[in-house]
Amino acid sequence: MVSITPAKRKEGLTAAEVEASTGMTAVPTATESQRRPPLKKQRTSNLTDQDAAPSSFVEELERLHQQTIPVENPKDVWARAPLPKIDPAKDSIVFQQIDIDDYADQIPDFIDNPYHLGEASILRMYGVTMEGNSVVCHVHGFQNYIYVPAPKDYRPELQDSFIRAMNANITTQRKNQNGSAVVDIDLVMKSSIFGYQPHKVPFLRIYLRLAALMPAAKRLFKEGFHVPGLGRVAIDPTFESNIPFPLRFMIDMKIQGASWVELKAGKYRMRGGSGERRTSTAQLEVDIYCDDVIAHQPEGDWSKIAPLRILSFDIECSGRKGVFPDASIDPVIQIANMVTVQGESRPFVRNVFALKQCANIVGTHLMCFDKEEQLLQAWSKFISAVDPDIIIGYNINGFDFPYLLDRADALHLNDFAFLGRIMGNETKAKDTQFSSKAHGTRNSKAINLEGRLQMDVLQIMQRDHKLRSYTLNAVCAHFLGEQKEDVHHSIISDLQNGNDETRRRLAIYCLKDAYLPQRLIDKLMCVINYMEMARVTGVPFNYLLTRGQQIKVVSQLYRKAKEEDLLIPALEIEGTDEQYEGAIVIEPEKGFYEVPIATLDFTSLYPSIMMAHNLCYSTYVKDLKTAQGMGLVKDKDFKITPNNDIFLNASLRKGLLPTILEDLLAARKRAKNDLKKETDPFKRAVLDGRQLALKVSANSVYGFTGATIGKLPLLAISSSVTAYGREMIEKTKQCVQEKFTVANGYEHDAQVVYGDTDSVMVKFGVSDVASAMKLGTEAAKYVTEQFIRPINLDFEKVYFPYLLINKKRYAGLYWTKPEKHDKMDAKGIETVRRDSCRLVSTVIETCLRKILEDRDTKGAEDYAKGVIADLLQNKIDLSQLVISKALGRSEYTAKQAHNELAERMRKRDAGSAPALGDRVSYIIIKGHKDAAAYEKAEDPIFVLDNNIPIDTKYYLENQLSKPLMRIFEPILGTKANSLLCE
């Protein structure tokens, strides 16, 4: 039996209760802040009774335990379902592929090998069968290739000479090649996607023996080389020569990311036993020829998801006081693990690997070790035994994995770091950097775990959700409405060095930190949503976390281009800083509107513009002269965009991007329809994830064409899109204001009071919501008729009342039905910004509610005055005053509060100081007169521990006053000033 201990519960306050009793409640607050307890002082030494008290999490463990089927030995549940007997002659193998990589090796004898290659690139697909067996599949015979336009005098007879010349040059550049670089050349008829080409022209498809030779081949063409019989050959750009090899394979074989593949009986060969040598730890290892892999499109029955095993883990290490743990010194003392089958609600493995004895925990398999080396080795074996498909945790890429690897290294454990599915492949942490305009720069680490997906929940949160803080604590409070029970790192060592009970306490914390990432992933349905994104865009699952937005569009573009014999050039990016004009923002008629304001929106504006006007690389013509040269006639064959760019009409050639967008939007419509009919919650989740992925994908096509630091920028597309958009908004405004007039028999003259990019806000003059809705619907229909299909203006909602503060800043009650408003909506103002302190957002939010919902401006004023009084009397809890900002760069020209603080913190303890990309929290403390804000910023914990006085004047004058004035002024006029003078 699993060791059962009756939960030893000492009654005590929960952490939240303790916090609540110590915090001050000067601010009656909106929902979000109620979930967040006030900042509490962290104890840094001396264990108290409370430290031995078990947490309420034990109740959760007990619940999980009660659902567990008892087993003799907890390790018995680790292994996967046994592999059924397979007869390769009779049984097909069907699995969901989740990861793919490639390597170079000798091609086995039984594989068809027409070029008699020795060593060649081999693809390796990893996956899981519906029965839950893990699979590694070696795919042979697929050669990487690039295209170049055939040189003018190229003739098929020159092929051997051409290959020899390339080989001579490539092997001289790269020595260690075992065999020649170029395997074969095909002469094919294709055309470039980049600019309209009326005819296909000859291209050379050059097959490379090793995938890794692609950059060398590309470079060779760029630099030029001599071909006997042809002369000097220099070609730039080459085509399709910058795509990752596994993706190339998937595109050509029509395999979508995370989709199902089938290996027919008789077509594959099993490894192990008397067969080929096994190289992986997967249950089933097979070889197959590339053309024999059958790809199933992820639709209908093939939308299902295999019973993937998800391991969530967390480690604790024993640090020294005030110093961040250092793997060369500080031991790993506990590792907690939870293993769940995707789609099931309960982890079937819950265990802790602990250093030194530890009291039992209900429903938890405890493994205690005397030596750290034993602990680490046992955990490594546990990974192989459980054989997880997905490994999750919080900051596992940034901390847990690197720490474990460094620690194993420090202890000279030679057999620890083999955590992937390929035998002999050592797991290492490699520094990586990711930087983009949207997400800034961030350093992280890449961990190779061949065949196992990694989902670092921290990274997922940072990518997908804009939050004020990304600590596990803050994220759980936000999404799960519950707190992680925080153990300050300085007491971890004390707990470890205490007794069985204190170590038990620590283990419970550790377990909960392993459980929470799983809860988050489940709640946000990350696995399903990411899989659907991989399926929709066709990229391998792990690209979604390790790469940017562009690869997803590239994958779709390549797939569509291939169908039409179009080739994609590998442009050298020269990082131009040239910008193009974006969307229009209509000058707002600022003010407080106590009449309904109807909002009309263009649905999927940019995608619909690209579809309506056939904007694409393949329909683009550089200039009029070129168009005339091709005998094209304006209007009949092409149109000139408001940006003065030329694109063909769809009647002459339908663009690829419009086709991709139509497919995406049609697929979304299908998914949404299916969703309406579906009742099974699991299938519903899949469909919902799909429609979301389809929408996001459609919207990112425009951004891709405008990405000047990108794979295939064509600003003619992006700037024409925005130009059309600007024209449309202007026209919409004009249309509405001209049609809805007293002169035309309407009650009032309509007025467009604001509009941004794809929307206009209309005051029809009517005083009730129902009439505004009716007119809004009528206007949307009328305007839509003025545009080309599929452009569509939609009536979406009414704001009433509506407070229009400035461009991109407004608030109002949001109505979609005339009976009752749906919610209060705020855009751009302090309530939705992460860089204002919580005091400001809650005060503004509460004032807005009083003004908009209660229509009680006086109440709002009194409330604001009350808060100001509390602030000046120091009655506001510290947590309300924390300001946070992202540390966006390592060098700043101007001094910045958050950066100056980060630097000071680095001097105190480099390990725990904020890193590039992290959000830095700070409080403005009292300083000498005239001190700049950056001199007065301090770490909230430091302020609390050292009882440093707060600069309340700063919070009043620099944080509260202006936002308050901005919302009160449109209502009270200059009277608003009196608010602050008392």
Added chain:
DNA sequence: GAGACTTCCTAA
């Protein structure tokens, strides 16, 4: 002390 410039974050 005004205004240019830097930085962050949001709207769409």
Added chain:
DNA sequence: TCAGTTAGGAAGTCTC
């Protein structure tokens, strides 16, 4: 070798 877009408010610092 990788990295989606522009518009725009607001706060703070720098410069003269």
